[in-house]
Amino acid sequence: MPINYYILLSLALFTIGIVGVLTRRNAIIIFMCIELMLNAVNLLLVAFSKMHLNAAILANDAASTAGTDGQLFVFFIMVVAAAEVSVGLAIIVMMYRNIHSVDVNFLNRLKH
Amino acid sequence: MNIIELLFGTLSVLAIFSALMLVTSKNPVYSVLWLIVTFFAISGHYILLNAQFLAIVNIIVYAGAIMVLFLFVIMLMNLNKETEPQKNRWLKLAGAVAGGCLLLVLVAALKDVDSKKPENFALLNGGNTGLIKNLGKELFTTYVVPFEISSVLFLSAMIGAVVLGKKEKQNEAAH
Amino acid sequence: MIAFFLILIPLATGLLSFLIKEEKTAKAFALLSSLATLAVSLLGLTLMKTGNYLHFSAPWMSSLGSSFTLQLDGAGQVLCLLTAVAYPLVLLGTWQATYKNAQQFFGLMLLAQAGMMGVFLAADALLFYFFWELALIPMYFLSSIWGGERRIPVTFKFFIYTFAGSLLMLTGIIYLQAQTADQSFSIASFYNLELSGKEQSWIFWLFFVAFAIKMPVFPLHTWQPDTYEQAPTATTMILSGVMVKMGLLGLIRWLMPVLPLASFQWGDRVMIFAIIGIVYASLIAIRQNDLKRLIAYSSIAHIGLMCAALFAENNSGTQGVMIQLFNHGINIIGLWIIVEIIERRYGTRKISELGGLAQQAPVMTIFFVIIALANIALPLTNGFAGEFLMFNGLLQAKSNFAVAYTVVAGLGIILAAVYTLNMIRNTFYGEAVVLRAPVTDLKLNETIALSLIVILILWLGIYPQSMLDLTEQFSREWMNKIDVSHLFRK
Amino acid sequence: MYLLAIDLWFILEKAILIASIIGLSFFIAMYTTLAERKVAGWMQDRHGPNRAGPFGIFQPLADGGKLFFKEEIIPLAANRSLFLLGPGLAMITSLVTSTVIPWGAPVVTANGTIPLQVADVDMGILIVFSVVSIGVYGIMIGGWASNNKFSLIAAIRGASQMVSYELPMGLALIAVLFTTGSLKMSEIVASQAANGWHVIYQPLGFIIFFICALAECNRTPFDLPEAENELNFGYHQEYSSMKLGFYLFAEYINMFVSSAVISTLYFGGYDIPFVNEAAWGLQPWLLSAISFGVLMAKIAFFLFVFIWIRWTIPRFRYDQLMNLGWKKLIPLALVNMIITMAVMLWLKK
Amino acid sequence: MNALILSAVLGVIMMFSSFLLKQKPAVRAVAISGIVLVLLVNLLEMTSQPFLTVDTRGLLVFDHFALVFNTVIFAAVLLYFLLSAPDMEKVGGSYAEYFALIFFILCGVTLVTSFTSLLTLFLGIEIISIPLYILTGSDKRNLKSNEAALKYFLMGSFSTGLMLMGIALLYGAWGTFSTEAPALLASMPPVLVVAGMSLVFFAMAFKVSAAPFHFWTPDVYDGAPTVFTSFMATVVKGAVFAGFIRLFDHAFGAQQPQWQFWVAVITVVTLFVGNITAVFQQSVKRMLAYSSIAQAGFMLFALYAMNAAGKEGILLYTAAYSFASIGIFAVLARMNDYTFDGFNGLARTAPLVAGALTVFLLSLAGIPLTAGFIAKFYMLKAALTTPGSTWLVIFAVLMAAVSVYYYFRVIRAMYFREPGESPAPVFPGFFKWTLALLALLVILLGVFPELLLGRLYF
Amino acid sequence: MQLTNRAKPVDRQPMTFLESLYLWNILKGMLITFSHLFKRKATIKYPEQKRSFSKVFRGLHVLNRDAEGRENCTACGLCAVACPAEAITMEAAERLPGEEHLYREEKYAVKYEINMLRCIFCGLCEEACPKDAIYLSQTFAPANYGRKGFIYSKDELLIPHPVNDKEAYQKALGEKASSN
Structure with missing residues (x-):
């Protein structure tokens, strides 16, 4: 599969995520859109890792392990995402306890 | 068109469609469910790319753990009502247009990537690098230091949950 | 060390x-x-x-x-x-x-x-x-x-x-x-x-x-x-x-x-600013009612002259500046001491509220007059040598408008005389507008300080050579450093 | 028989296998409901159902029929689509797990080997794990969509319980994987056949895994999501008819699959203990059948244990449940893992 | 590496001390001795006597710059602990946990200063960010703190997403995550590199709160508990800057002509926004937040110039800025009133504190004989040695003059105004003398910068 | 004040670690339930099997007849008076000429109802009856679809005729007959 397809796909997902972050006001949905962005990145990384593997194989290196690092990076991103989610949701819940809303438009107390 | 291309197309359409639904759904619970569908579609892509380990981990971590937490929080807060007030339509449109422009720019910038060259093809259904054995070997040799360090991340997330979640004693006294 | x-x-x-x-x-x-x-x-x-x-x-x-x-x-x-x-x-x-x-x-x-x-x-x-x-x-x-x-x-x-x-x-x-x-x-x-x-x-x-x-x-x-x-x-x-x-x-x-080249290039411009400053400051000084502000504006005028003379880039001007560096400092400190005394004794610095001080404090008046005259560079005071050299230098400046500069700057001197004398007249002579508290003349410490200043004024006014000796060599070396004429020949 | 470059025979073979496994699952689940009632009766010195057919063997059919023909009620305030989705999800997730379990020794024929396993994938046990982690959605969605306080509380309880108990389960599993060195279910079985069952090496791990399995299936003493004396009926309170049947059935299928997984992981799968069956010189299909029978026997035993526990141990309180999971099982599982690791290192030396 | 391991271990120790040690002073003592230990271990490693060496497989390289930088960071944290640790008690109930989080952040800091792979950079930044989100929100009863945490968290994760996309594109181009030999696989057109680089650049600019990506900073700094604002604005910011520079030096050094102009633009905007907005603030805390943006503008010079002077400069700048800010924040945390008027007449009620504060403010303003001057000096020098950047320097210098305005507002309040009616803040003796010591250190660094810079080269 | 020796003080000692694991207790419980698998079943398959009652079992009421099939009851109302649950009501009437084969005495009960929902089967009616007209049989477990069905009328209460319907009479007498 040409790498372009994958670039296009994951950029599309990434952009949808960004648009979501910019247009939605519910903190939880914003957070989910961020997760979507991370997943788009993951997909792209895997595709690239397979592309590099393909290149190595084409260069007659059949036993190549090229591209392993890309997949491991994805693994680390998942690890980080998990940690981030636990903290993020804790923050959102804490916020909810105080103001009973998760609308980011309420986040304007600091402006004054 | 062979089966692989068919699958690729289906999964891509599914992924993008459900991502769009995620962004446009009014009800947060639907958003969560659509996001889960997206994750499954992406996992499907991983399987196509023969990155089996990531496919499974993606489901376990994202769909199985992270999204459960999301759903959990949403249910706890009882956000099923469409609490999000109607936003300015123009603003929404502006957001969409901005996103579209961003996409266009990025794609236009990247369209030069030569798709004819054989090196620029992602290898489908082949290559053993995505198997758990190879990844594990690499993870515990070359990447063992970052692996160990990432435990710090979890420890701090754990402390975070304690710090943020624990009830304050003074707080209770005040109420 | x-x-x-x-x-x-x-x-x-x-x-x-x-x-x-x-x-x-x-x-x-x-x-x-x-x-x-x-x-x-x-x-x-x-x-x-x-x-x-x-x-x-x-x-x-x-x-x-x-x-x-x-x-x-x-x-x-x-x-x-x-x-x-x-x-x-x-x-x-x-x-x-x-x-x-x-x-x-x-x-x-x-x-x-x-x-x-x-x-x-x-x-x-x-x-x-x-x-x-x-x-x-x-x-x-x-x-x-x-x-x-x-x-x-x-x-x-x-x-x-x-x-x-x-x-x-x-x-x-x-x-x-x-x-x-x-x-x-x-x-x-x-x-x-x-x-x-x-x-x-x-x-x-x-x-x-x-x-x-x-x-x-x-x-x-x-x-x-x-x-x-x-x-x-x-x-x-x-x-x-x-x-x-x-x-x-x-x-x-x-x-x-x-930066000799730039100094030469921009010297003219700087001189214009400086000389505008002289006239401007002097004119404003005339209108001042507050002693401190008056002296402040006079200081701007003096400094402007020094600056202009420096950019004339010749020996005479430079020497003048060197002397004036010292003299201006001494003079203005003298002026301030007296202003300070006046303010402390009479509780005001307003010229309009003062008058006839000469009768109460003749010694101070004498000191003040001498210092003020030095400030407007009367001959035999220290200011004269410096200002003369500076005007000389200004006249010889390598500028097409040297004469004009000199004339305008000279106008500043005249104006300085106007406001200084005005001030002396209104403050020390004339009608005593405000006279509170029994006024005493100078105290010992003030006398010592003012005497020292006056001695310096007179000494350097009569014998400026001591100062010129001190700076002559330096001035010559300095002229060499800022000389850009060799560049023109190339 | 190639269409779109796919071997259709292969598809056919797998389709038959899948169909039979699903059928088997339903069958076993049905009779587990009967067994549950029977055993409950016996343990309380009763007879249990015995009216429909001899010894009540048609009782499950009667129950099924009853569920089918009852009136379907969807509450007005419920979220219709999700209300329908919930039981389906619960059913599907409980069925999917069985794909990676090896049901018997592969049948060797002249044309090749037919494994009695739908997919012998590289990360078999992880698939089990991933499906288990998805399983919670059925409960959560169903409970939430009912728009009923009790259902919602039960759903949240269920979700947190399942998420919490996944951790010690995974940790216990890791110790098994240390000893095996592979995630493939077939290899896990093979290594047990060669080296003895894992329960011998991993008694603590087994106990932890088993307790977690109980919790994951929402079985007593961890059946908090359906604690009738506080929550009326739990997360499926608003359900009726076959949708309720799906939930109930899913629970029994879960039990069945959990038993199969436990047998495979700790009790040698289809391996027959103490004998070398290869030396018998039987027909391969017969051998496979015997091994299948052995596995089923083990599964039956575990199903019995599930039931046995249910009728013995009272339900935990919610805080006790969480304490057990986080403060006892996780440390224990970690200790188990560390000890295993140390022993492995020591042996390797 | 030793410091990294040790601080991770110390984080765990602090975690346990939360239920092993009941007395808060005991917790504090453990934390302070811990950071002293980290500092010592790091110094030993700097003098090539590490306790243990770990093969990081080329993912981390502890070169001299990294080690010296870490030393500065650890020293700053030590001072921070000495001054501000008692104030953390006021934030909330989880006293020991705060220290644990700070030690974990130090792990991230060491990663960020010594990475040679995008992976370790990413991990480091996350290890820094996640505890910071928590610390920001640690004052749970305070709505402002909650808001700040949420805002910081959402923005931070968003920028992480951007950075990851950038890293992915770079990986596509390079085929490796190493920042050391990125030109190996140049088969792809550099368009991927450019796109990836820009995304990484945006993300890093965001993390160091450079304008126009700064909008979160004032709110977050204002909302977070003051003790933690102090930590965030100083140590963390410096470390991320070090990472920023390291990344662009190692990985994108070859592309410098392409990004230099944009760095210049960002620098100008940052300086302008930071300084001008700071002028209009009424709260000292918020003023410091904007001033930190302004200071980031100066630190960007090191990136812009990317030469030896710039690196020396970032080292000095971090030290100078951190020491001074830690001092100011430590005093601020003890004030009853965060407005400028709250400082009225402090010179009368607490002359020593006011004196030290003056030194810090002078240092921030960049008055000679303080560390801040030398730091700014290096930055200007670094920029000036780059051809064609005089306009930039002149702009920066004018902005520095603006900065004097708001820094001196505090001095004015302290020295030239009468104390208000509200009770004067109390400063214990230990606090005062530590503050004085810190002030002395700031001056010492200003007079003898070689004390620090000399370490870089041998 | 100690009443019996069976009183056992409650042990409020904190549990030891081993106890807190409940392992032994759980095992004990499991063994107990398991052992019950093999115990004799306490339940019987009811319609097929029936339990024998004790001799003094008090079941549904029966209004007696004498050997010629005449009703014993004279509607004296003593049973209704004796009934603590006030379940019995009756109406008396004079025996008309030609009815001697139906009623043993001159007075008889035209209407005799027992509300089985109120009845507590205490047997006081039986004791009060001077004519041996009412007794409690060994039959039990009435079932019905409506509340009305539980108000037994005289027809339902009367024992079958000993002459016309001998077998039924014998059956109805049951063990009672043999005991007499």
Whole structure:
């Protein structure tokens, strides 16, 4: 599969995520859109890792392990995402306890 | 068109469609469910790319753990009502247009990537690098230091949950 | 070592002074310290011909290309002497003034002295910059804490002005350092620079703005009258008598020899500004009702003349400036002492509220008249020699409009005579408008201070050669450095 | 038989296998409901259902029929689509797990080997794990969509319980994987056949895994999501008819699959203990059948244990449940893992 | 590496001390001795006597710059602990946990200063960010703190997403995550590199709160508990800057002509926004937040110039800025009133504190003989040695003059105004003398910068 | 004050670690339930099997007849008076000429109802009856679809005729008959 397809796909997902972050006001949905962005990145990384593997194989290196690092990076991103989610949701819940809303438009107390 | 291309197309359409639904759904619970569908579609892509380990981990971590937490929080807060007030339509449109422009720019910038060259093809259904054995070997040799360090991340997330979640004693006294 | 002590004594005593509890002790301590500095300075004067004693060097910040190098050349010598002389005079002249937290006041005064000494002595650009700021900060605090009603915004304006200027200068310094062959800040390396006209040109402005703010030259002078008015008089004396000379020294030592081409190129422009400043300041001075403000504006006029003469770039002008550096300082301190006395005795500085002081305080009147005449450069006073040389220099300037400049600047002298005499008439003679409290004549300390000033005025007025000797060699060397004529021949 | 470059025979073979496994699952689940009632009766010195057919063997059919023909009720305030989705999800997730379990020794024929396993994938046990982690959605969605306080509380309880107990389960599993060195279910079985069952090496791990399995299936003493004395009926309170049947059935299928997984992981799968069956010289299909029978026997045993526990141990309180999971099982599982690791290292030396 | 391991271990120790040690002073003592230990271990490693060496497989390289930088960071944290640790008690109930989080952040800091792979950079930044989110929200009863945490968290994760996309694109181009030999696989057109680089650049600019990506900073700094604002604005910011520079030096050094102009633009905007907005603030805390943006503008010069002077400068700048800010924040945390008027007459009620504060403010303003001057000096020098950047320097210098305005407002309040009616803040003796020591250190660094810079080269 | 020796003080000692694991207790419980698998079943398959009652079992009421099939009851109302649950109501009537074969005495109960929902089967009616007209049989477990069905009328209460319907009479007498 040409790498372009994958670039296009994951950029599309990434952009949808960004648009979501910019247009939605519910903190939880914003957070989910961020997760979507991370997943788009993951997909792209895997595709690239397979592309590099393909290149190595084409260069007659059949036993190549090229591209392993890309997949491991994805693994680390998942690890980080998990940690981030636990903290993020804790923050959102804490916020909810105080103001009973998760609308980011309420986040304007600091402006004054 | 062979089966692989068919699958690729289906999964891509599914992924993008459900991502769009995620962004446009009014009800947060639907958003969560659509996001889960997206994750499954992406996992499907991983399987196509023969990155089996990531496919499974993606489901376990994202769909199985992270999204459960999301759903959990949403249910706890009882956000099923469409609490999000109607936003300015123009603003929404502006957001969409901005996103579209961003996409266009990025794609236009990247369209030069030569798709004819054989090196620029992602290898489908082949290559053993995505198997758990190879990844594990690499993870515990070359990447063992970052692996160990990432435990710090979890420890701090754990402390975070304690710090943020624990009830304050003074707080209770005040109420 | 002498050079080093000139800085060390006020610095150390200044810091020590903070520990003193008693006001009287602090005052006496400061006076002693300033006398010690004066002694060392005079010692330096006698040793000047023998050379090396006046040079001090120690390693410091070598990784930056800087070093702790001090050097006492002609201009520096004059200004150091002025600083050393000025302090005892100021302290004596304002002996009666009382201050809250006096130990801090005198400590800061001495620190400022250390800073100014450093500025006059530094032979390393970075060091120069350090002392430049070090002199500024105590002045800021002095004026802001012990000043008049509007002290805080006014001194803040002064500080911001000066600081912004000095930062621009810093940019220039760093740029120049990067261009030197040995990546050094030493003045010698700076003198050896060969920069293109364009480079020189914009660095010139970076430096000039800093110095012009300090002097101050016409469009950048707006901080000055307010600050002089609001600062406590002792501080004003130092500010106007000594500190403004920092700007001139910057021009003499750091700007014109380093950037001769630009100095030549832009000299005309600068002279125009300076001369506009003279006339402008003099005209405003005529309209002033407040003694302090009047003297402040007169100072702008005088400094403007010095600046213009410097850019005339000839021997006569330079010599004149050298002399005037010292003389102006002495004169203006004298004026301030008397203003201070008047204010303390009569509780006002308004000319309209004063009058007929000559009857109550004849001695003071005599002193004042002499000093005022010196200020308008009457022959046989110290001002005359300097101003004459400067006008001479201005006339010979390599400018197409030299005559015009001279004439306009001369107009300034006439105007100076107008406002000075006006002031004398309205304050000391005429009808006594306000006469409160039994007025006494000068006290002992005031008499001593004013006498010393008058002695200096007369001595230098009658025998200016002593001053000319001190600066002649330096002036000639300096002329060589700023000479750009060899470039034209190519 | 190639269409779109796929071997259709292969598809056919797998389709048959899948169909039979699903059928088997339903069958077993049906009779587990009967067994549950029977055993409950016996343990309480009763007879249990015995009216429909001899010994009540048609009782499950009767129950099924009853559920089918009852009136379907969808509450007005419920979220209709999700209300329908919930039981389906619960059913599907409980069925999917069985794909990676090896049901018997592969049948060797002249044309090749037919494994009695739908997919012998590289990360078999992880698939089990991932499906288990998805399983919670059925409960959560169903409970939430009912728009009923009790259902919602039960759903949240269920979710947190399942998420919490996944951790010690995974940790216990890791110790098994240390000893095996592979995630493939077939290899896990093979290594047990060669080296002895894992329960011998991992008694603590087994106990932990078993307790977690109980919690994951929402079985007593961890059946908090359907604690009738506080929550009326738990998360499926608003359900009726076959949708309720799906939930109930899913629970029994879960039990069945959990038993299969436990047998495979700790009790040698289809391996017959103490004998070398290869030396018998039987027909391969017969051998496979015997091994299948052995596995089923083991599964039956575990199903019995599930039931046995249910009728013995009272329900935990919610805080006790969480304490047990986080403060006892996780540390224990970690200790188990560390000990295993140390022993492995020591042996390797 | 030793410091990294040790601080991770110390984080765990602090975690346990939360239920092993009941007395808060005991917790504090453990934390302070811990950071002293980290500092010592790091110094030993700097003098090539590490306790243990770990083969990081080329993912981390502890070169001299990294080690010296870490030393500065650890020293700053030590001072921070000495001054501000008692104030953390006021934030909330989880006293020991705060220390644990700070130690974990130090792990991240060491990663960020010594990475040679995008992976370790990413991990480091996350290890820094996640505890910071928590610390920001640690004052749970305070709505402002909650808001700040949420805002910081959402923005931070968003920028992480951007950075990851950038990293992915770079990986596509390079085929490796190493920042050391990125030109190996140049088969792809550099368009991927450019796109990836820009995304990474945006993300890093966001993390160091450079304008126009700064909008979160004032709110977050204002909302977070003051003790933690102090930590965030100083140590963390410096470390991320070090990472920023390291990344662009190692990985994108070859592309410097392409990004230099944009760095210049960002620098200008940052300086302008930071300084001008700071002028209009009424709260000292918020002023410091904007001033930190302004200071970031100066630190960007190191990136812009990317030469030896710049690196020395960032080292000095971090030290100078951190020491001074830690001091100011430590005093601020003890004030009853965060407005400028709250400082009225402090020189009268607490002359020593006011004196030290003056030194810090002078240092921030860049007055000679303080560390801040030398730092700014290096930055200007670094920029000036780059041809064609005089306009930039002149702009910066003018902005520095603006900065004097708001820094001196505090001095004015302290020295030239009468104390208000509200009770004067109390400063214990230990606090005062530590503050004085810190002030002395600031001056010492200003007079003898070689004390620090000399370490870089041998 | 100790009443019996069986009183056992409650042990409020904190549990030891081993106890807190409940392992032994759980095992004990499991063994107990397991052992019950093999115990005799306490339940019987009811319709097929029936339990024998004790001799003094008090079941549904029966209104007796004498050997010729005449009703014993004279509607004296003593049973209704004796009934603590007030379940019995009756109406008396004079025996008309020609009815001697139906009623043993001159007075008889036209209507005799027992509300089985109120009845507590105490047997006081039986004791109160001077004519041996009512007794409690061994039959039990009435079932019905409506509340009305539980108000037994005289027809339902009367024992079958001993002459006309001998077998039924014998059956109804049951063990009671043999005991007499």
